[in-house]
Amino acid sequence: MKVFVTGHKGYIGAxxxxxxxxxxxxxxxxxxxxxxGCEWEPCLPADQELRKxxxxxxxxxxxxxxxxxxxxxxxxxxxxxxxxNITVDINQNASVRLAQISKQVGIPRFVFFGSCSVxxxxxxxxxxxxxxxxxxxxxxxxxxxxxxxISALADNTFSPVYMRNATAYGFSKMLRTDLVVNNLLGxxxxxxxxxxxxxxxxxxxxxxxxxxxxxxxxxxEAPRDRVHNLAVNVGGNSExxxxxxxxxxxxxxxxxxxxxxxxEVGADPRNYRVNxxxxxxxLPDFELAYNLESGMEELYRKMVAHGFGASDxxxxxFVRLRTLSARMxxxxxxxxxxxx
Numbered sequence: 486m487k488v489f490v491t492g493h494k495g496y497i498g499a500x501x502x503x504x505x506x507x508x509x510x511x512x513x514x515x516x517x518x519x520x521x522g523c524e525w526e527p528c529l530p531a532d533q534e535l536r537k538x539x540x541x542x543x544x545x546x547x548x549x550x551x552x553x554x555x556x557x558x559x560x561x562x563x564x565x566x567x568x569x570n571i572t573v574d575i576n577q578n579a580s581v582r583l584a585q586i587s588k589q590v591g592i593p594r595f596v597f598f599g600s601c602s603v604x605x606x607x608x609x610x611x612x613x614x615x616x617x618x619x620x621x622x623x624x625x626x627x628x629x630x631x632x633x634x635i636s637a638l639a640d641n642t643f644s645p646v647y648m649r650n651a652t653a654y655g656f657s658k659m660l661r662t663d664l665v666v667n668n669l670l671g672x673x674x675x676x677x678x679x680x681x682x683x684x685x686x687x688x689x690x691x692x693x694x695x696x697x698x699x700x701x702x703x704x705x706e707a708p709r710d711r712v713h714n715l716a717v718n719v720g721g722n723s724e725x726x727x728x729x730x731x732x733x734x735x736x737x738x739x740x741x742x743x744x745x746x747x748x749e750v751g752a753d754p755r756n757y758r759v760n761x762x763x764x765x766x767x768l769p770d771f772e773l774a775y776n777l778e779s780g781m782e783e784l785y786r787k788m789v790a791h792g793f794g795a796s797d798x799x800x801x802x803f804v805r806l807r808t809l810s811a812r813m814x815x816x817x818x819x820x821x822x823x824x825x
Contacts, residue, residue: 486510486511486551486552486705487510487511487513487549487550487551488505488510488511488512488513488550488551488552488553488554488705489513489515489546489547489550489552489553489554489592490502490505490512490513490514490515490531490553490554490556491515491516491539491542491553491554491555491556491557491583492515492516492555492556492557492558493512493514493515493516493531493534493556494514494516494518494520494521494528494659495516495520495556495557495560495659496560496653496657496659496660496661496694497556497598497653497657497694497697497698498514498516498556498659499528499529499657499658499659500657500694500695500697500698501554501556501698501701501702502514502528502529502530502531503529504695504698504699504702505702506529506532508702511532512531512532512533513531513532513533513534513535513546513550514530514531514533514534514535515534515535515537515539515542515546515557516534516535516536516537516557517536517537517538517539517557518536519808519809520659520805520808522802523659523660523802523803523805523808524658524659525657525658525659525660525791525803526658527658528658528659538579539555539557539575539579539580539583540574540575540578540579540582542582542583542586543586544586544589544590547586547587547590547592548590550590550592551592551593551594552592552593552594552595552596552705553583553584553587553592553594553595553596554596554598554701554705555580555583555584555595555596555597555598556598556701557575558575558576558580558598558627559571559572559575559576559624559627560624560805569623572623572624572627573623573626573627573630576624576627576628576631577627577630577631577634580597580631580635581631581634581635584597584635584638584643584645585638587643588638588642588643591642592643593642593643593644593709594644594645594646594705594709595635595643595644595645595646596645596646596648596701596704596705597631597632597635597645597646597647597648598648598650598697598701599628599631599632599647599648599649599650599716600624600625600628600649600650601649601650601651601652601690601718601720601757601759602620602622602624602625602628602652602755602757603618603620603625603628603629603649604616604618604619604757604759605618605619605620605621605622605625605755605757606619606621606755606756606757607619607688607756607757607758610688610758611722611758611759611760612718612757612758612759612760613718613760613762613763614649614716614717614718614763621755622755628649632647632716635647636714639713639714644709644712644713644714645714646704646707646712646713646714646715646716646717647715647716647717648697648700648701648704648717648719649716649717649718649719650692650697650700650719650720651689651690651691651692651718651719651720651721651724651759651761652664652665652666652689652690652691652692653691653692653693653694653697654666654667654691654692654693654694654777654780654781654784655667655693655694655695655775655780655781655783655784656694656695656780656783656784656787657694657695660803661803661804661805662797662798662803662804663803663804663805663806665689665691665728665731666691666731666777666780666781666784667784669681669731669732669735670735670738670781670784670785670788671788671793671797671798671803672798673735673736673738673739673742674739674788674789674793674794674798675793675794675795675797675798675799676795676798677739677741677742677743678742678743678745679732679735679736679739679742679743679744679745680745680747681728681729681732681744681745681746681747682747683728683746684746685727685728685729685732685746686727686728686729686756687727687728687755687756688725688726688727688756688757688758689725689726689727689728689731689755689757690718690720690724690725690757690758690759690761691720691724691725691726691731691777692719692720692721692724692773693773693774693775693780695774695775696773696774696775697719699771699774700719700764700768700771703768703770703771704717704768707767707768711767711768712767712768715767717763717764717767718759718760718761718763718764719761719764720759720761720764720773721761721773721776722760722761722762723776724773724776724777725758725759726777729744731777732744734777734778734781735781738781738782738785739785
């Protein structure tokens with residue numbers, strides 16, 4: 486297949502490009518380059534690379550492709566809160582426009598990268614796709630509205646599918662430490678202290694970033710009648726953890742590190758445990774390659790090998806909001822969003 490990937494230079498995109506090329510697909514990558522210089526290790530390039538805002542993608546850019554894997558977005562709650570209007574414009578409006586153009590040029594499969602954060606403050610545990618959505622951030626709301634608006638485009642020629650991904654973690658050549666698992670491990674390596682900013686009780690479904698990329702390819706290749714216009718939670722039932730459980734896993738790797746509760750964010754309202762039975766039904770051959778234990782062991786080995794320490798943890802390179810804020814200070818919000 487010829488595959489168009491947005492956000493191919495990001496945390497998950499680095500895995501996605503490698504896996505697609507290993508499988509023999511031809512990859513066109515489209516990325517604004519907003520986080521150039523944040524590479525941890527050299528990334529495999531796409532076959533063709535466009536340096537472009539997703540809002541500027543044209544029909545000509547998309548023609549001849551068999552699938553769009555739409556990953557690019559303002560990528561988490563803190564970044565989405567920075568300017569909610571830009572979050573809506575990029576995460577929602579640009580996504581719907583991209584789907585419209587994809588349909589216009591005859592691309593049959595459109596895979597949208599969403600998030601389990603759409604459940605927000607869950608009304609119950611083990612949330613399923615049909616349960617009420619309770620977004621509490623602009624980021625989560627933008628993902629819900631994108632699903633709804635893109636769904637209206639689905640027909641016999643255009644088949645979208647919506648991945649509601651669990652919280653990502655783990656090794657990537659585009660490392661991030663602004664994710665709960667990576668953050669707690671980074672804190673331990675930086676200070677010999679596992680710093681939990683909440684009371685540690687909120688539930689989070691977790692998934693290795695490599696497994697998100699694998700799932701996206703599985704959705705791309707799945708028979709149409711299994712996934713057409715379907716929202717699917719992506720993760721594993723055994724991979725729901727409370728934040729304090731993650732801290733315990735870090736301590737297993739670093740027994741001398743102390744667990745501390747800083748209380749900086751108070752009671753975290755984001756609390757959701759998720760059911761992933763539908764994923765097993767629509768992709769019966771797909772299984773997670775990592776669990777939290779194996780994924781953290783791999784990341785720990787990599788961080789130690791790279792000499793990860795306090796300067797890395799406190800710097801801008803591995804925290805997307807810090808990198809973005811630095812660019813905003815230099816260029817202004819509007820310029821950053823458009824020109825990177």
